[in-house]
Amino acid sequence: MSQSNTNSSGPAAASAGVPLVDLRPQHWSLQSKIIVALREVFATSAFVLGPNVGAFETEMAAFLGVNHAIGVASGTDALTLSLMALGISPGDEVLVPSFTYTATAAGVCHMGATPVFVDSLPGGFNMDPADAERRITPRTRAIIPVHLYGEAVPMGDLLALAKAHNLRVVEDVAQAAGAKWQGKRLGSLGDTGCFSFYPTKNLAACGDAGMVAANDEGLARRIRLLRTQADASVLGGKKYYHPTVGFNSRLDEIQAAILRVKLPHLDAWNRARCSHAEAYREQFKDTGLVLPAASRDGSHVYCLYTIRGADRDALRAHLRRQGIGTDTYYPLPLHLQEAYAYLGYKPGDLPVCEQLAKEVLSIPIYPDLTPEQIAVVTGAILEFLGERDRLVIQETAS
Numbered sequence: 521m522s523q524s525n526t527n528s529s530g531p532a533a534a535s536a537g538v539p540l541v542d543l544r545p546q547h548w549s550l551q552s553k554i555i556v557a558l559r560e561v562f563a564t565s566a567f568v569l570g571p572n573v574g575a576f577e578t579e580m581a582a583f584l585g586v587n588h589a590i591g592v593a594s595g596t597d598a599l600t601l602s603l604m605a606l607g608i609s610p611g612d613e614v615l616v617p618s619f620t621y622t623a624t625a626a627g628v629c630h631m632g633a634t635p636v637f638v639d640s641l642p643g644g645f646n647m648d649p650a651d652a653e654r655r656i657t658p659r660t661r662a663i664i665p666v667h668l669y670g671e672a673v674p675m676g677d678l679l680a681l682a683k684a685h686n687l688r689v690v691e692d693v694a695q696a697a698g699a700k701w702q703g704k705r706l707g708s709l710g711d712t713g714c715f716s717f718y719p720t721k722n723l724a725a726c727g728d729a730g731m732v733a734a735n736d737e738g739l740a741r742r743i744r745l746l747r748t749q750a751d752a753s754v755l756g757g758k759k760y761y762h763p764t765v766g767f768n769s770r771l772d773e774i775q776a777a778i779l780r781v782k783l784p785h786l787d788a789w790n791r792a793r794c795s796h797a798e799a800y801r802e803q804f805k806d807t808g809l810v811l812p813a814a815s816r817d818g819s820h821v822y823c824l825y826t827i828r829g830a831d832r833d834a835l836r837a838h839l840r841r842q843g844i845g846t847d848t849y850y851p852l853p854l855h856l857q858e859a860y861a862y863l864g865y866k867p868g869d870l871p872v873c874e875q876l877a878k879e880v881l882s883i884p885i886y887p888d889l890t891p892e893q894i895a896v897v898t899g900a901i902l903e904f905l906g907e908r909d910r911l912v913i914q915e916t917a918s
């Protein structure tokens with residue numbers, strides 16, 4: 521997710537438009553704690569795999585309810601290391617939704633395996649399990665459910681499908697940190713759960729960072745080995761002896777120190793996102809806009825608030841004129857990207873997500889969004905829809 525829409529003016533900028541995401545309020549409020557944490561990092565100067573990485577791994581494992589959490593350099597690497605540790609190799613096929621960020625499929629390609637793109641569920645954004653099932657072949661080894669925008673994939677159907685066809689499950693939880701499915705944290709349900717702590721995600725570092733969650737001990741050990749050049753010393757062997765070829769992909773100690781300050785706030789931040797989503801829902805009901813699903817017991821954490829049903833490009837231009845940040849996640853599904861042209865997909869092959877790509881528009885959402893900012897955004901959108909009067913009535917009624 522690009523930060524290009526981040527407004528760079530000061531704290532009083534709310535009246536001058538609304539950025540798509542504003543990372544500053546969170547850092548104003550946590551600044552003194554973060555500085556104390558960073559001073560401790562400099563005091564020990566243990567910059568790689570120091571005490572904060574280990575402590576954050578323990579804290580995240582407890583938060584997620586998993587046996588193991590392994591800090592890595594990015595969400596992309598979390599996916600790649602998961603697939604490698606699961607033994608995905610050339611000739612294997614991996615089911616991947618087409619309507620996602622390119623990183624979801626990249627790791628599959630880096631293993632020399634083939635991504636098999638799956639359409640979205642009509643009426644939603646996430647992968648259609650029935651379409652996934654149709655695309656299973658004798659070569660299919662794994663499936664990567666993506667909890668897009670922060671909304672839980674219905675994991676019951678997906679895990680049943682995986683079990684029936686003996687597929688490994690690698691959850692892409694990059695946009696859904698803290699979200700739950702039937703009381704369990706996302707990322708704890710698959711063979712691995714892959715997190716990104718990119719600055720615009722719900723749990724965000726101040727740079728690139730990621731994590732793999734896993735319950736299986738052997739799998740966790742392989743991921744630990746792979747993130748440090750597969751150095752045998754990681755598993756108690758001799759240093760500079762390498763049983764296989766690995767990566768250099770460790771979670772940075774400075775980022776871990778910052779993430780430890782933030783993790784205790786994640787649930788409250790996600791609740792704030794949910795309440796903003798409810799405020800939008802209240803304003804937009806009966807307007808003809810198609811709104812994101814409601815959050816049931818934490819099933820949606822609104823990393824992004826994505827609407828459709830209006831003339832997207834005209835609405836976007838209207839909002840831009842009023843200084844309101846928006847973005848399109850994503851304008852072209854993966855099966856039609858140049859990067860994957862070698863797979864031979866054609867327009868029309870995955871019609872649901874091709875239509876979504878033409879319609880989706882994400883509007884501002886982040887924990888520190890104020891009621892005034894929500895009123896600015898909803899006012900501008902209702903004005904565009906010719907429904908400005910509704911807003912005024914509701915404002916005076918409240």
Ligand SMILES: *Cc1c(COP(=O)(O)O)cnc(C)c1O
Binds near residue numbers: 621623666715716718
């Ligand atoms: C952000 C993101 C990733 C990649 O995470 P990075 O930390 O940027 O490498 C993967 N999948 C999805 C769905 C994402 O949104």
